[in-house]
Amino acid sequence: AQKVTQAQTEISVVEKEDVTLDCVYxxxxxxxxxxxxxxPPSGELVFLxxxxxxxxxxxxxxxxxxxxxxxxxxxxxxxxxxxVVDSAVYFCALSEARRSNYQLIWGAGTKLxxxx
Amino acid sequence: xxxxxxxxxxxxxxxGQQVTLRCSSQSGHNTVSWYQQALGQGPQFIFQYYRExxxxxxxxxxxxxxxxxxxxxxxxxxxxxxxxxxxxxxxATQGGGGYTFGSGTRLTVV
Numbered sequence: 680a681q682k683v684t685q686a687q688t689e690i691s692v693v694e695k696e697d698v699t700l701d702c703v704y705x706x707x708x709x710x711x712x713x714x715x716x717x718x719p720p721s722g723e724l725v726f727l728x729x730x731x732x733x734x735x736x737x738x739x740x741x742x743x744x745x746x747x748x749x750x751x752x753x754x755x756x757x758x759x760x761x762x763v764v765d766s767a768v769y770f771c772a773l774s775e776a777r778r779s780n781y782q783l784i785w786g787a788g789t790k791l792x793x794x795x
Numbered sequence: 796x797x798x799x800x801x802x803x804x805x806x807x808x809x810x811g812q813q814v815t816l817r818c819s820s821q822s823g824h825n826t827v828s829w830y831q832q833a834l835g836q837g838p839q840f841i842f843q844y845y846r847e848x849x850x851x852x853x854x855x856x857x858x859x860x861x862x863x864x865x866x867x868x869x870x871x872x873x874x875x876x877x878x879x880x881x882x883x884x885x886x887a888t889q890g891g892g893g894y895t896f897g898s899g900t901r902l903t904v905v
Contacts, residue, residue: 722899724885726894781889
């Protein structure tokens with residue numbers, strides 16, 4: 680069955696520390712997509728990245744980087760030199776190509792607190 | 796500003812009442828999905844509309860229904876509200892492989 684697990688419920692670090700948010704997924708599909716979204720207190724889900732199952736290259740965007748490993752079914756997200764503005768709830772999500780509507784299956788989220 | 800607008804932003808209803816939530820998009824994408832996000836949890840897929848037809852439904856009872864209009868705006872209707880329906884309701888448009896979410900409607904059922 681399809682599932683996304685974010686085992687870290689809450690992480691608290693001091694500003695400028697690096698932090699990694701874990702995401703483990705389960706799917707029987709060979710073609711799928713993985714996402715990370717940020718949800719600040721305002722409630723809006725902000726898109727961060729989409730990865731398809733055939734592209735295992737790691738990606739870096741400024742202070743953000745993502746490590747996709749099919750062998751361990753993981754898609755982890757690292758913030759380097761964290762800032763207070765990074766405080767939010769972060770969600771990992773999965774979309775399977777076999778579903779014509781590409782519905783998103785979400786993890787429970789990790790609340791990230793960056794202390795000044 | 797994401798280009799996806801939801802209204803109202805907040806709503807309080809009494810158990811047993813009916814509610815209609817609205818979603819519109821500047822982009823004109825023909826696919827819209829609705830998600831329910833209970834407090835402290837990830838969103839759950841309710842259903843999707845594509846070209847005014849329902850295109851997949853999550854594990855929600857029939858009292859959750861929807862509409863999509865020719866201009867691709869959408870409504871989510873919930874009948875016979877229950878306390879557990881209290882949540883943030885998010886709509887999302889799909890296009891170009893990505894999803895754009897609105898800011899949501901926070902529904903409180905008392």
